[in-house]
Amino acid sequence: MKQMGGYNAEESFFEDEEDENVYDNFNAEIHVNRGTSGGQENDALVEDPSSSETESSTSSQSFNEEDNTDHNSDESGSNHEGQQKSINNPLQEGKKKKKKKKKNESKKGKKENDIKLAVKIALQVLLKSQPFPVKREDLFSVINIFVPNCNNNVKKKKLILKLLQKKVKNILALNLLTLNSKTKIEYVLTQSITYRKHNDFLLSNLDHHIRGFLIFLIPFFNAFHNKIPMNYLLYELNNVGHKLLKTKEEVVKILTSPNVLSSIANHIVMAKELVDPLDYLIYAKKLSYVDFSSDHQYDETSLDGFYCVPTARFESEVNMTQYITDLLSVPNKTFQLKDVYVLFEEKYFLDINYDHL
Incomplete structure (x- = not known):
């Protein structure tokens, strides 16, 4: 960034040096009119005044010399003016270049500050x-x-x-x-969903609770190839203590009505409370972790044909190797490594350090 908008001192130095080089060819003699020498004027004035011929000749000579002097003066003046222009041109060009460069630097600086x-x-x-x-x-x-x-x-x-x-x-x-x-x-x-709780300045307790719910979904997404039937998911949530309070008709209405879904999500954000297991799904959708899909034909009184699918955010934040490591580190677990190996792809087991499990 500094190179993009900063002022290059080395370039400035070379520019100043080029301006000074203009004076290397400066001719001091252009300020002196060579035809108007003081010695010639004195010689013309000191003559014998008794001789009129001499005076007239001297006078004519003086006039001739004056004419020559004027002519030489004009030539010298024109030469001086021409040389002065030739000197001023590079100086003016140098000033214009400097002015243009400063203007460009000012524009670059403003652009950099804006960004x-x-x-x-x-x-x-x-x-x-x-x-x-x-x-x-x-x-x-x-x-x-x-x-x-x-x-x-x-x-x-x-x-x-x-x-x-x-x-x-x-x-x-x-x-x-x-x-x-x-x-x-x-x-x-x-960040990764499986990170330890450490950034409370970004996430509330509710958000950390949702992270636990998202971790709960990981094996189900793997088992159902990223398309969990809604009926089955709510059944599993009921098995772990989250009983559905709404009727299936109400759930279908929520899933098919964007306005109702958005209203519930906003209520959760304001109240910071998850009451129903469906609230977990709605809030996770509000966070863009999951989405809902349905078959073209579904029963309005049944959840058959409705699915929960992961989004790009969910897939981006799931560190599967870390998740498997944490899973294998659970104390008093009733499953073995072979059970986990069946559920997840082989590539996720390559970087696991089994010595620390």
């Missing part, structure tokens, strides 16, 4: 919205308030996102994830 400011604002917007994703248009509309014309410059947008990604990774140890769908593009700061 830095845009990155700071973008980071603040993302942190304030955590752990929820931010729509692309919402993010850049806020940036555009402080840094005009950002929405109209594609290159500037790309540069802002590139620097933002770098800052987020180096400073916060997080990743800037882009979530693409048919209707929108969103950005969110992410």
Whole structure:
């Protein structure tokens, strides 16, 4: 970044040196009129005044000399003016170049400052919205308030996102994830789901509770090839103590109505409370971890044909090797390594250190 907008002292030095070299060919004699020598004027004046012929000859000689002097003076003046122009031209060009360079540096400096400011604002917007994703248009509309014309410059947008990604990774140890769908593009700061609880400044207890729920979903997504039947999932949640309070008709209505789904999600955000097992799924969808899908034909009184599927954010944040390591480290476990080996792909077991299990 410094090279992009900074001032190069070495280049400045060479430019000054080039300006000084202009004076190497400076001719001091152009300021002296060689035809108007003082000695010649004195010789013309000191003559014998008794001789008129001499006086007239002297006078005519003097006039001739004056004419010659004037002529020489004109020639010298024109030569002086020509040489002065030839000297002034490179000086003026040098000044113009310096002025142009300063103007370009000023533009570069302003552009660099605008981008830095845009990155700071973008980071603040993302942190304030955590752990929820931010729509692309919402993010850049806020940036555009402080840094005009950002929405109209594609290159500037790309540069802002590139620097933002770098800052987020180096400073916060997080990743800037882009979530693409048919209707929108969103950005969110992410980390691995299986990380220990350490960033309370970004996530609340409710969010950490949701992380536990997402970890609970991992083996089910693997077993059902990323498409868990909703009936089966709610049944398993009931087995671990989360009994469904709503009727199946109510659940179907929620899953098929975006407005109802959004209303419940906003209520959870405000109340910071998960009452029903379906609330876990709705809140996870609000966080863009899971989504719901359905067959083209489904029964309105049954959950048959409805599924829970993972999103790009879920798949991005799941560190499967870490998850398997944590799973094998559970005390008093009733399963063995071979049971886990059947459930997950072989590639996830290659980097596990079994000596510490």
